[in-house]
Amino acid sequence: MSSPMPRLRRSLTAIASLSLVGSLTACGGGGDSAASAPGVTADSILVGTHQPLTGPAAAGYSTISPATKAYFDYVNANGGVHGRKITYTVKDDGYNPANTQKVVRELVLKDKVFAIVNGLGTPTHTGVLDFLKTNKVPDLFVASGSRSWNQPEKYPTTFGFQADYTTEAKVQATYIEENLDGKKVCFLGQDDDFGQDTLRGLTQVLGEDGVAERQKYVTSNTNVAPQVGKLKAAGCEVVVLATVPGFTALAVGTAARLKFAPQWISTSVGADLATVGAALGDAAPLLEGFLSTNYLPSAFDSDDPWITLFQKINKEHNGDKPFTGNTVYGMTAGYLFVEALQKTGKDLTREGLLETMASGELDGPGLTSPRYSEDDHAGYGGAQMAKVTGTSQDYFGPVYATDDRESTPVKVFDGEATAPPSDGIPSE
Amino acid sequence: MLDRLSHHTLLRHLLLTLVAGAALVALTYGLSPYRSYQLATGAAYLCATAGLTLLVGLSGQLSLGHGALMAVGAYACALTSAELGDAGTTGPLLLLLPLAAAVVVTAAVGGVVGLAGARLHGPYLPELTLTLTIVVPSITTTFADRLGGDQGLSVLVEPAPAGLGATFPLERWQAWIACGAALLTMFLLANLVHSRFGREVRAVRDDEVAARLAGIDVARTKVLVFVVSAATAGLGGGLLAVLTQAVSPGGFSLAFSLFLLMAVVIGGIGRLAGAVWGALLLVVLPDLTTSLADRVGSSPALAERLDGNLSLLVFGVVLIVVTIAFPQGIQGLLSSAAARLPRPSRPGPSPSSPTRSSPSRPTSTSSESIDV
Numbered sequence: 120m121s122s123p124m125p126r127l128r129r130s131l132t133a134i135a136s137l138s139l140v141g142s143l144t145a146c147g148g149g150g151d152s153a154a155s156a157p158g159v160t161a162d163s164i165l166v167g168t169h170q171p172l173t174g175p176a177a178a179g180y181s182t183i184s185p186a187t188k189a190y191f192d193y194v195n196a197n198g199g200v201h202g203r204k205i206t207y208t209v210k211d212d213g214y215n216p217a218n219t220q221k222v223v224r225e226l227v228l229k230d231k232v233f234a235i236v237n238g239l240g241t242p243t244h245t246g247v248l249d250f251l252k253t254n255k256v257p258d259l260f261v262a263s264g265s266r267s268w269n270q271p272e273k274y275p276t277t278f279g280f281q282a283d284y285t286t287e288a289k290v291q292a293t294y295i296e297e298n299l300d301g302k303k304v305c306f307l308g309q310d311d312d313f314g315q316d317t318l319r320g321l322t323q324v325l326g327e328d329g330v331a332e333r334q335k336y337v338t339s340n341t342n343v344a345p346q347v348g349k350l351k352a353a354g355c356e357v358v359v360l361a362t363v364p365g366f367t368a369l370a371v372g373t374a375a376r377l378k379f380a381p382q383w384i385s386t387s388v389g390a391d392l393a394t395v396g397a398a399l400g401d402a403a404p405l406l407e408g409f410l411s412t413n414y415l416p417s418a419f420d421s422d423d424p425w426i427t428l429f430q431k432i433n434k435e436h437n438g439d440k441p442f443t444g445n446t447v448y449g450m451t452a453g454y455l456f457v458e459a460l461q462k463t464g465k466d467l468t469r470e471g472l473l474e475t476m477a478s479g480e481l482d483g484p485g486l487t488s489p490r491y492s493e494d495d496h497a498g499y500g501g502a503q504m505a506k507v508t509g510t511s512q513d514y515f516g517p518v519y520a521t522d523d524r525e526s527t528p529v530k531v532f533d534g535e536a537t538a539p540p541s542d543g544i545p546s547e
Numbered sequence: 548m549l550d551r552l553s554h555h556t557l558l559r560h561l562l563l564t565l566v567a568g569a570a571l572v573a574l575t576y577g578l579s580p581y582r583s584y585q586l587a588t589g590a591a592y593l594c595a596t597a598g599l600t601l602l603v604g605l606s607g608q609l610s611l612g613h614g615a616l617m618a619v620g621a622y623a624c625a626l627t628s629a630e631l632g633d634a635g636t637t638g639p640l641l642l643l644l645p646l647a648a649a650v651v652v653t654a655a656v657g658g659v660v661g662l663a664g665a666r667l668h669g670p671y672l673p674e675l676t677l678t679l680t681i682v683v684p685s686i687t688t689t690f691a692d693r694l695g696g697d698q699g700l701s702v703l704v705e706p707a708p709a710g711l712g713a714t715f716p717l718e719r720w721q722a723w724i725a726c727g728a729a730l731l732t733m734f735l736l737a738n739l740v741h742s743r744f745g746r747e748v749r750a751v752r753d754d755e756v757a758a759r760l761a762g763i764d765v766a767r768t769k770v771l772v773f774v775v776s777a778a779t780a781g782l783g784g785g786l787l788a789v790l791t792q793a794v795s796p797g798g799f800s801l802a803f804s805l806f807l808l809m810a811v812v813i814g815g816i817g818r819l820a821g822a823v824w825g826a827l828l829l830v831v832l833p834d835l836t837t838s839l840a841d842r843v844g845s846s847p848a849l850a851e852r853l854d855g856n857l858s859l860l861v862f863g864v865v866l867i868v869v870t871i872a873f874p875q876g877i878q879g880l881l882s883s884a885a886a887r888l889p890r891p892s893r894p895g896p897s898p899s900s901p902t903r904s905s906p907s908r909p910t911s912t913s914s915e916s917i918d919v
Contacts, residue, residue: 217798220791228581228718242698246793249701253717309690311698337697339796376775488812 127261146394152384156468158233163304164200164460164467167208167226167249168244174213175338179364179394180239183262184209186235186449190457192281194544195443196436200460200544201467208232212243214338219243220250227254231533234259234472237280238454241265241313248274257284257472259459260452260498264388265312266523269497271477276469277478278491279498280452284313284361285523287386288320290412290502291359293519293529296324298356299382305332307343307370311365316523317327317361317386323525331355343369344377351379355460360385377407385503387413392512393443414486414546416536418513419446425484428543447484454483459547482537483545486518501532556741564734571726575719583718584790585830590725591786593826594732596811597819598779601736603808604817605745606772607752608664612676613780614804615683618796619656620649620689621788625700625768634702641705642724642789649785650778658759661770680804685798702788725786732779737819739775747770751809781914802859809862813869815876824877832865 129192158165163532170184171177191205199205205361208230208422210222219240226232227250235251238244239262246268251258252274260280264287268279295304308314314335321330332353334346347370350358359383367389374380389395390411396403416545417516418421421430429450460467463475475481479492487501501520505512520532540546575583599613610616627648631641660679665670687694694700707720739745751768759765788794810829815821817895836858873880 143567215797216697216793216795220793220798224581224584228584230580236773242696243796246701246791246795249792253706309695312686332569335691337691354548369617437732 128266131352151236154474156233157231159203159467162199162203162441162517163206164203165206165208165230166234166236167223167230167232168236169210169211169212169219169222169243169512171214171239171243172211173208174215174340175365176240176363178368178398179391179443180262180437182440182443182445183237183239183449185431185437185440186433187453188449189432190450190453192436193432194453194457195531197366197542199258200457201465203460204456205460205469207236212240212282213239214243216243216246217383218248223247223250224276225254227251233363233469234469236260236456237262237449240485241267241309242311244268248277255469257469257476258280259472259476260455262448262452263313264316264386265406266316266497266500267312269495269523271496271508274496276473278496280504281387281488282412282456282487282499283497283523284316285320285323286500286521287412287414287502288317288506289324289521289523289529290328290519291384291386291410292321292324294410294504294516295357296383298307300357303331303354303383304329304357305334305355305381306330306359306361307334307346307350307352307425308359309363309366311334314361314456317359320523321359324529326337330359336362338363338366341369342364344373347373347377347379348372350374350381351377353536355381357382360389362388362389364391364394365398367395371395371405372399372402381420385409385411387411387415387444390416390505390512391444392507392510393441394445396510408505409507409512411505411512413444413514414499414502415444415447416486417505417512417514418442418447418482419513420467424539428539429484432543437506450486454545455489457479458483461545461547464547468535483538484539486536487520487534488530488537490522555718557738560734564730568727568730571730572723575722575726579681579721580716580718583716585721585834587718587722587725587790588608588787589826589830590722590729591783591790592807592829593729593822594783594786595780595807596814596822596829597729597732597736598776598783599807600814600816600818600822600825601740601779601809602772602776602812605752606748606769607741608769608773608810609673610763610773610776611673611801611804611808612660612674613807614778614799614801615679616653616657616777616780617677617689617784617787617803618683618794618799620784621794621799621859622694622700623652623781623785624785624788625702625794626650626693628703629700641703645702646728646782646785647790649781650799651781653781653784654774654778656754657774657780658770660777661773663775665766665769677801677804680799680801683799687796694798695795697796699793699797701793702791704792706790721790728782728786732782733819733822736775736779740819744771744808764833806862809866813865813876815878818876818878820881821876828862828865833864836861863890880910 125329168184172181185507188207191207195204205527211221212218234253234257239259241263244261244263245267255276264281264284266283266285268277306318308317313337332355334349334352336343336346342401360383363371367385396406420426429447430442433446449486458481459472462480463471475489477493481491485499486503487499490497492501500522501518503518504516505515518532521529577750595613595617602610631644664675676732688696690817707715707717747763747768750763751765755765810825813828814825869876
């Protein structure tokens with residue numbers, strides 16, 4: 120083994136195996152013929168999303184993308200959009216930002232999707248904004264109420280969807296001012312933009328001193344007893360939650376164990392009765408009187424024409440799964456995307472789609488309309504309070520309209536809710 | 548010329564590095580952006596696996612916390628790039644300084660862990676490093692104001708230099724950066740292994756008492772190896788941060804640290820070439836298992852369960868098979884296969900032929916020397 124040749128041979132072997140590895144990887148590569156719009160053919164449109172199908176936020180949220188897909192299937196079964204059928208590729212990121220990085224690159228670089236639709240999560244989606252911008256991928260209806268999605272100058276291809284958390288919190292704070300005046304208001308929120316944006320809305324209306332005790336949690340630690348204990352010790356009477364459903368259930372359940380029963384007020388994302396109730400199991404009656412805000416038609420309101428439509432689609436294309444706020448949420452995102460495609464026309468390009476988005480023409484299910492314009496990429500611009508009574512969660516009081524700016528007051532919304540088209544598919 | 552080359556370690560490694568570099572640059576022109584990104588990720592992993600294989604195979608110190616050390620590098624990189632961005636720095640410095648910071652900071656952390664570790668024997672060093680994988684993510688969520696909590700931090704990355712043309716894909720540029728760093732790491736480590744220090748490390752691993760009698764400072768040697776290994780892990784972490792333009796604690800879980808170790812064992816422990824196989828596996832296996840899960844998973848619910856867990860399972864099975872069937876790993880298997888090939892250019896095997904000045908191979912069977 121000590122003659123000079125084997126060493127050289129080893130070096131050469133190494134070079135050979137390197138190039139072998141190289142050629143193996145190269146096999147998977149291959150360029151594509153430069154199509155005008157990636158993911159679009161004469162009869163199909165490929166779009167993708169990242170969703171927490173597993174992990175700490177899967178409770179409830181894992182049913183959103185099947186609902187969106189069900190709406191797309193409904194449209195496909197009725198001839199598609201301008202003759203094109205929509206294929207919706209859902210990738211699981213487990214609500215882990217590092218996984219989101221990976222799956223979104225797979226969607227954009229490998230699967231070559233036309234757009235990312237309804238990518239879910241504040242911490243997860245924040246990390247891919249720059250990547251999507253660099254690749255000029257339309258990033259529509261981000262499933263989170265963070266204000267980050269509304270930065271048209273910095274992220275021209277990203278559009279929000281939800282009423283942002285600041286907007287929801289301002290509506291909640293207005294309710295607190297009018298109905299719970301003099302009570303000690305506290306806050307429990309996720310330790311990221313979700314929590315911070317919510318707190319920001321509260322303090323905009325109630326003032327910096329208006330929120331006494333402020334606690335935060337991280338999704339990687341499921342013990343919230345220390346935080347809830349501090350809220351109890353501080354004598355909180357109203358606790359505003361910026362929590363994902365699993366942590367809403369944890370907070371309510373933990374508080375019950377600690378004999379702590381404040382008035383809970385939650386943002387829409389953590390308040391779906393079916394989801395939180397399922398997480399609480401036998402303890403679901405703890406949710407009696409639970410307050411929250413939302414901006415979409417209530418899943419419990421069978422008289423609403425949107426709900427009738429979505430229930431029908433849920434039955435026909437979603438295996439008649441439990442119909443919850445998440446179903447409404449997923450289908451609404453699907454509806455708005457189809458509406459954007461319809462209005463962009465037969466000649467579909469990424470630029471054209473973004474122009475439609477910014478045109479402000481979109482108007483689907485919702486208590487108010489989305490705010491989309493050239494210089495506003497935020498979603499819905501208002502919310503209404505809802506309350507849990509028995510096994511129902513119903514709206515009450517006025518619909519309020521506002522936005523995330525400190526200077527914008529919270530006003531009663533004077534517009535009309537839009538009615539769905541007769542066949543449930545938006546027109547051109 | 549050939550004769551002289553094979554005698555001269557430094558020159559040989561330099562040549563090999565240059566050839567590999569040229570091959571990789573050529574290769575990236577044939578790759579789609581997604582494959583370039585995978586190549587870049589693999590190169591970043593390689594920095595870490597190369598350092599880890601050196602630590603485990605050459606010095607016999609087992610680390611279960613290299614993923615956490617990569618996280619340290621990634622965060623050092625992100626924080627430095629944010630500072631530089633605030634100060635208005637642009638150009639190559641915005642890339643090089645954060646990566647340098649990743650190496651330096653992680654080396655310092657590695658020094659502290661190594662200092663403690665050099666006093667530990669048996670399972671205690673792995674346990675110490677294991678705590679790193681718990682501590683580092685906790686630090687990021689505890690100091691969320693500065694470190695961004697679960698959401699993490701974003702990393703300022705400049706697009707590919709304008710000189711390369713407007714249509715030059717960012718992913719190819721990233722692949723160049725990562726491969727360049729990985730080749731530099733491999734070059735330095737390969738020389739280190741063949742140096743006096745490399746021989747001392749092996750002596751310490753084989754018999755600490757004998758090494759001490761031979762005048763080797765055992766503790767210093769162990770700590771130094773740990774520092775070097777941590778530095779490369781830090782570089783790997785910094786590269787990952789640059790590649791994804793973001794860093795979050797979820798990317799550096801305990802499972803990731805274990806994956807790193809598994810990859811090194813499967814690739815061939817103690818061999819730098821084995822680290823290449825390991826890095827390749829780290830990139831390819833999760834992808835393969837995901838597509839496998841998509842095909843096997845008859846129901847969506849089953850597919851959801853398999854997703855993520857299946858790669859752990861497959862990795863585990865491969866590890867068991869490799870450990871039983873060919874304990875020297877993929878690279879060991881390849882070298883023994885190569886050794887069985889007929890060698891026309893040699894006058895026949897002569898195990899007792901006079902040795903040249905280069906280091907003789909260690910005697911014990913478990914102490915495979917490092918190949919490049």
